[in-house]
Amino acid sequence: LHFRGIKNLDAVLDWAVTRGLADPTEFVLSGRSAGGVAALLHADRVASRLAKEAPSCSHMRAAPMSGFFIEEEYNAKAIARLHNVTFGAATGLMPTCKDALPHRWHNCMTSPTMQEFIETPFFVFQ
Numbered sequence: 001l002h003f004r005g006i007k008n009l010d011a012v013l014d015w016a017v018t019r020g021l022a023d024p025t026e027f028v029l030s031g032r033s034a035g036g037v038a039a040l041l042h043a044d045r046v047a048s049r050l051a052k053e054a055p056s057c058s059h060m061r062a063a064p065m066s067g068f069f070i071e072e073e074y075n076a077k078a079i080a081r082l083h084n085v086t087f088g089a090a091t092g093l094m095p096t097c098k099d100a101l102p103h104r105w106h107n108c109m110t111s112p113t114m115q116e117f118i119e120t121p122f123f124v125f126q
Contacts, residue, residue, distance in 0.1 A: 005038060013046070017053050026059040036067015036124075040111055041093070043120040062122035068111040080106035094118075 013021070029046050031039040043062035050057045079085075085093060085106065097108035097117045107113040115122075 006042065009038070009042060009046075013049060013053075022054045022056075024054060024057045026061075027054070027057050028061050028063050030063045030065060031067065032065045033067060036064030037069070037109070037111055038067075039064040040067060040114055040118060040122060040124075041109065043118055043122060044094070047120045060120055062118070062120055063125065064111075064122065065125040068124050068126050071107060071110045071112045076104075076106045076110050080109055083109065085109055 027046075027050055029039045029043055030036075039062045043060075047060040050060055085108075093108055094114065094117045097114060098105045100117070101107060101113070104113075108117075111124075
């Protein structure tokens, strides 16, 4: 079993852009619990996509709710395996994080670690 929620995110963005999302001035990416982790994980990816497909959107922010979990080495490795973690544009995981943490790359999927590499402004509701 592997998760690929990024395909769902891409499909929703595709759908929304064809139905008027191309004209917003503001956009907030949010989610709760694991969705909060995903909001952080994909914030830069969504911001990049909006810059291309919705150029009038000048304010993109992430606002995860309850997505900041205690980082434990064992859990990070297990989560990385479960989610079939890979890096690059197709996954949203930040290569800059992997480059900075070559021996702990699995932590790049945890909020305490990834938050150091996110460029999009965000505010965490815990």
